[in-house]
Structures are given as structure tokens and as C-alpha cells.
Amino acid sequence: MTLTTLILAAGQGTRMRSSLPKVLHRLAGRPLLEHVCRAAMELGDPRLLIVHGHGGERVREALAQVPARWIEQAEQLGTGHAVEQALPLIPDGDLVLILYGDVPLIGTATLRRLVEAGRATGFGLLTVELEEPRGYGRILRDEHGRVTGIVEEKDADEAQRAIREINTGFMAVRAGLLRKWIGRLENDNAQGEFYLTDVVAMAAQEGIEVRTVRPDDPFEVMGVNDRIQLAALERHCQRRKAEALMRQGVTLLDPARFDLRGSLEAGRDVEIDVDVVVEGAVRIGEGSRIGPGCVIRDAVIGEGVEVLAHCVIEGAEIGTGSRIGPFARLRPGTSLAGGTHIGNFVEVKNSTIGEGSKVNHLSYIGDTDIGTGVNVGAGTITCNYDGARKHRTVIEDDAFIGSDTQLVAPVRVGRGATIGAGTTLTRDAPDDVLTLSRAPQKSVPGWRRPRKEES
Ligand code: UD1
Ligand code: CA
Numbered sequence: 001m002t003l004t005t006l007i008l009a010a011g012q013g014t015r016m017r018s019s020l021p022k023v024l025h026r027l028a029g030r031p032l033l034e035h036v037c038r039a040a041m042e043l044g045d046p047r048l049l050i051v052h053g054h055g056g057e058r059v060r061e062a063l064a065q066v067p068a069r070w071i072e073q074a075e076q077l078g079t080g081h082a083v084e085q086a087l088p089l090i091p092d093g094d095l096v097l098i099l100y101g102d103v104p105l106i107g108t109a110t111l112r113r114l115v116e117a118g119r120a121t122g123f124g125l126l127t128v129e130l131e132e133p134r135g136y137g138r139i140l141r142d143e144h145g146r147v148t149g150i151v152e153e154k155d156a157d158e159a160q161r162a163i164r165e166i167n168t169g170f171m172a173v174r175a176g177l178l179r180k181w182i183g184r185l186e187n188d189n190a191q192g193e194f195y196l197t198d199v200v201a202m203a204a205q206e207g208i209e210v211r212t213v214r215p216d217d218p219f220e221v222m223g224v225n226d227r228i229q230l231a232a233l234e235r236h237c238q239r240r241k242a243e244a245l246m247r248q249g250v251t252l253l254d255p256a257r258f259d260l261r262g263s264l265e266a267g268r269d270v271e272i273d274v275d276v277v278v279e280g281a282v283r284i285g286e287g288s289r290i291g292p293g294c295v296i297r298d299a300v301i302g303e304g305v306e307v308l309a310h311c312v313i314e315g316a317e318i319g320t321g322s323r324i325g326p327f328a329r330l331r332p333g334t335s336l337a338g339g340t341h342i343g344n345f346v347e348v349k350n351s352t353i354g355e356g357s358k359v360n361h362l363s364y365i366g367d368t369d370i371g372t373g374v375n376v377g378a379g380t381i382t383c384n385y386d387g388a389r390k391h392r393t394v395i396e397d398d399a400f401i402g403s404d405t406q407l408v409a410p411v412r413v414g415r416g417a418t419i420g421a422g423t424t425l426t427r428d429a430p431d432d433v434l435t436l437s438r439a440p441q442k443s444v445p446g447w448r449r450p451r452k453e454e455s
Contacts, residue, residue: 001095001119002047004175005040008082009033009101010053010073015226021055023101024062025230028237029261029279032224033059035104037066042108043115046097049089051082078193079169080185083178092176095119098196100169103223105233110215111170117211118172123203126170127212128221136166137197139212147210149201154190167197168221177208267303291325299330302338316348319355337372354397366390367409371397377421379404402436 013022023033030038033050040048048068052059053076060070073085083098090096095118099106110126117124125147127139138160140149150167151160181199189195203210215221224230242255249268252258257274264278267286277295285303290296293310300317307313308325315332318324322340333350336342340353343360351365354372359365361378367390368382380401382393391409395401399413402421412428413419419429420436429435 001093001174002091003043003097003115004047004049004090004094005043005097005099006083006086006090007033007036007040007048007050007068007099007101008079008169009059010051010076010082011102012054012076013102013225016224016230017227021059022224024055024059025224025227026261027104027224027230027234028241031062032104033101034063034066036099036101036106037063037068039106039108039111040097040099041066043097043111047090047094049086050101051085078187078191079196080182080194080198083196084182084185084194087175087179087182090175092174092179094175095172096175096178097172098170100223102225103169103221105217105222105237106170106220107216110213110220113213114170114172117213118174121209121211122174122177123200123208123210124172125200125210125212126168126215126221127165128168128215128218129164130166130218131164133161133164133166137169138163139165139167141165146204147200147212148204150195150197152189152191152195152197168215169196170221173199173203177203262297273309285320294325298332368393368395368407370395371399371415373398374401375399376401377403377405381406383408396431 009023011022016022016025024031027035037048040046049071050068051071051073053073056072069089071086073082095115097115114124114126135153137150137152138156139147140151142148153161181202185194185198187194200210219236222233224233238259239255241260242252242258245266246252250266251271254274258272259277262278262280265283267284269287270284271289273290273292275293276290280298282296282299284301287303288301288305290307291309294307295312297314299313302318302320304321305318306323311325311328313330316330316334318336319338319340321338322336324342325344327344328342329347331349334348335352337353337355339356341358341360342348345362346359347364349366351368353370356372357370357374359376363376363380364382366382367384374395383406384390384393393407393409394412396413396415398416400418402419402423404422405419406424408424408426411425414429414431416432417429418434419425420434420438423437
């Protein structure tokens with residue numbers, strides 16, 4: 001039986017009070033709907049269909065990399081109506097796995113068991129027991145424990161409301177059966193909607209066993225209806241990621257104050273201080289330490305690197321044993337060899353810096369290639385932009401750049417050259433010698449500082 005995964009994502013998300021479609025709100029850095037798609041795709045290679053409505057174009061654009069077919073549900077007339085829109089694209093012989101775009105933490109292992117139940121009887125249903133079942137559809141069972149139907153809370157009587165087993169909405173049903181039942185749905189209920197859940201009673205009446213499956217973790221089936229629930233899921237998700245990292249040998253000084261919004265591959269004995277945010281794809285080598293308050297995005301950090309407090313690192317590579325910060329900013333295209341030092345209030349962009357070179361204080365290094373063993377003095381600026389184009393600066397091995405130097409690109413500093421403090425370098429500086437530009441110093445005899453007149 002071929003598997004088709006159908007994700008319902010047409011709901012308005014009114015309670016988010018947002019101009020962004022609900023399924024595009026982010027959890028751990030990714031749109032809610034992307035989490036669901038990833039879980040589905042891990043099942044193997046299922047056909048993926050997504051029913052969209054509100055904000056459809058934006059949703060499709062945001063998930064352009066997901067290999068799905070998109071189906072519009074122009075009017076949201078209920079979950080049954082949403083499924084009906086997709087049925088023409090699904091052959092009778094398929095097994096249809098129905099997921100919700102706003103229930104992001106669903107796990108692949110749980111989905112596998114749900115699919116197995118669907119294959120076994122034609123109808124698998126994911127349910128869970130909740131202490132507080134308010135708002136959910138309740139599972140009805142007969143005296144033998146067989147599922148006989150689902151009643152929505154708004155349609156339930158008092159006895160039914162006391163039932164704690166609820167419908168998560170996730171099911172795996174044979175397409176041919178689904179088609180037959182969906183065609184018979186009515187909307188004569190409290191919400192005037194076509195309820196997908198009504199197919200459960202139809203299955204039971206035909207003697208088809210609705211086989212229930214429980215999630216591994218109750219958070220897997222929690223939906224996002226408002227920003228409070230979104231924040232609660234974010235915390236849960238972050239806690240799980242932090243625990244996984246700690247199990248791999250990473251020290252998190254406070255797992256509650258660490259946020260991973262992407263993927264982190266970290267070696268043993270990496271130590272991460274509080275309030276660090278990791279985004280995109282990041283690798284950190286063994287024994288490296290990240291100070292408090294750093295933001296690291298799409299970066300490769302070698303072994304034994306020390307990143308001191310409050311650095312922002314994006315699109316950069318940092319070689320073994322380097323020391324960065326505090327308060328440094330590494331921008332995309334930065335590649336630092338081993339043993340480099342980048343100090344406080346230094347910005348580096350689209351530049352390579354060789355083994356053991358140092359830029360320790362208050363400098364801007366942009367579009368520059370620096371060799372090995374170079375020392376760049378405080379307040380050095382590479383003037384890489386002439387207002388129209390960017391130009392490169394080259395600083396060869398063992399050069400020494402005096403403080404407060406401006407290097408007006410394109411320009412080259414030769415091997416072993418020394419540039420005097422305060423130089424504005426507009427032409428290449430030769431190897432080994434001192435080059436400087438400096439206005440002559442003078443003192444003005446008899447000069448008096450102006451004073452305020454007394455009245
Ligand atoms: C639904 C279930 C309820 C279950 C609960 C679990 C029905 C009738 N009820 O209720 O038994 O306990 O989920 O969270 O199915 N959607 C569409 N098009 C529509 C309506 C909804 O695509 O016309 C999508 C929504 O975007 C959402 C999902 O279907 O992803 C569920 O819809 P929602 O309105 O939240 O259903 P509930 O009332 O919560
Ligand atoms: Ca809901």
C-alpha cells in the first residue's frame with residue numbers, strides 16, 4: 001500500500017492575532033509546517049500533499065524546498081471538507097496519513113506505529129489520555145473497548161465530556177474507504193462544519209476496527225493555537241535539544257538558557273555558557289568554549305577555540321585554538337586560520353586571516369587577505385568601499401600595522417612591512433621597510449585656550 005501523507009494547514013489561526021499565517025510561525029527557528037513535513041518525509045518517500053487556505057502563497061514560498069503538492073481549500077468548511085479537496089489526487093489503494101500543520105512535534109516513531117495500525121485494519125487513529133481534555137474531540141468506546149466514534153466537545157453531553165481519551169486528529173486510513181465516507185459527511189452539528197472525525201463512527205458501523213495508537217511523548221500531539229502554546233512548545237523543544245547535546249558530551253551551563261534554532265554538531269567537552277543562540281548549521285570542535293550571550297549562525301568553529309562573551313558570528317570559519325572576542329563580530333566569508341586572535345569591537349567580513357595573526361582592538365577588516373604572523377594595531381580600518389565598488393586589501397606575512405591606520409583599497413602591504421601609526425595608506429607598501437604618512441607635528445607658542453567671558 002503506497003503511503004500518501006496529507007497535511008491539513010488551511011486554518012486561519014485567528015487566536016495567534018497575526019498577519020502571518022499560523023503555520024509559518026516559527027518553532028526552534030523553523031516554520032511549524034516545516035516540522036510536520038520533516039517528520040513525514042522521514043517515513044521514507046511518501047507522496048506529500050498539503051491543503052492550504054489562508055495566506056497560501058506565502059506558505060508555499062516559505063516551504064518551497066519541500067517536495068509537496070499544494071491543494072487550495074478556498075473556504076474552510078471543516079476538516080472533512082479539507083480532506084475532500086485532496087481526495088481526487090489520491091488513488092483508492094493508497095494509505096492516507098492525515099497530519100495537522102499546527103501540531104509540530106509529532107515524531108516519526110509514533111507515525112510509523114500509526115501507519116502500521118492503518119495497514120493492519122484499514123484505520124489507525126492516534127489518541128492520548130489527557131488530565132485536562134478541554135477543547136478536544138472525545139473518543140467513544142463500547143463495552144468491549146472498541147472505538148465507536150468521536151464526539152466534538154461542542155456537541156458532547158456531560159458524560160462524554162468526562163472522557164479523558166481524546167482525538168489528536170492524526171489518522172491513517174485506506175483511501176478507498178475514506179472516499180466513500182467523506183462523501184456521506186453532513187454538517188448538522190454545533191459548528192456547522194464537515195467533521196473528518198465523523199468517519200470514525202462510519203468505520204465502526206461497517207465493522208472496520210479503528211485501531212488506536214498512543215504517542216511516545218504527549219508533547220508530540222500538542223497543537224499551537226495561540227502564542228502561549230507556541231512558547232510552551234518552544235521551551236519543551238529546546239529542553240529536548242539541550243538534553244540531547246548534554247548526552248553527547250556538551251556542557252551547557254544552564255540548559256534553560258540555551259537556544260538551538262537549527263542544527264549543532266558539537267565535539268566532546270564543548271562548553272556553552274548562558275544565553276547563547278545557535279542558528280542554521282553550526283559545527284563546534286572538541287574542547288571549544290562559547291562565552292555568554294553569543295549568537296552563532298552557519299559557522300564552523302575548530303577545536304580548542306575560545307569565543308568570549310557577546311560575540312556575533314555568522315557565515316565564518318574559525319581555526320583551531322583561536323580566540324575571539326569579547327564583543328567581536330565575524331560576518332559571512334570570514335575564514336580564520338588556527339591560533340588567530342580577534343579582539344573586542346573588531347568586525348571582520350569576507351576576509352581570510354592566516355595562522356597566528358592578531359587583530360585585537362577596535363578594527364574593521366573587510367575584503368582583506370591577511371597572511372600569517374601579522375599584527376594589526378588598534379583602530380585599523382580597511383577602506384574597502386569607494387561608494388560604488390568593493391576593493392581588496394592584501395597584508396602579507398609578518399607585517400605590522402600601526403594603530404589607527406587606514407588602508408585604502410585596493411592596496412597591498414608587503415611581507416614583513418611595518419606601517420607607522422596613523423598612516424593613511426593609498427599606495428602599496430614594500431616588503432620589510434617602514435612606511436608611514438604623517439602630517440608634521442607642531443606646537444603653537446603663546447596659544448591660549450578660549451575662556452567664557454565673565455559678566
Ligand atoms: C480537531 C478535531 C478534534 C481534535 C482536534 C485535535 C475535527 C472535527 N475535530 O478539532 O477531534 O481533538 O482537532 O487538535 O476534526 N483545517 C483545514 N481546513 C478546515 C478546517 C481545519 O485545513 O476547513 C486544518 C487546520 O488548519 C488544522 C486542522 O485542520 O491544522 C485542525 O483544525 P481545527 O479547526 O484546529 O480543529 P479542532 O477544532 O481543533
Ligand atoms: Ca486545533
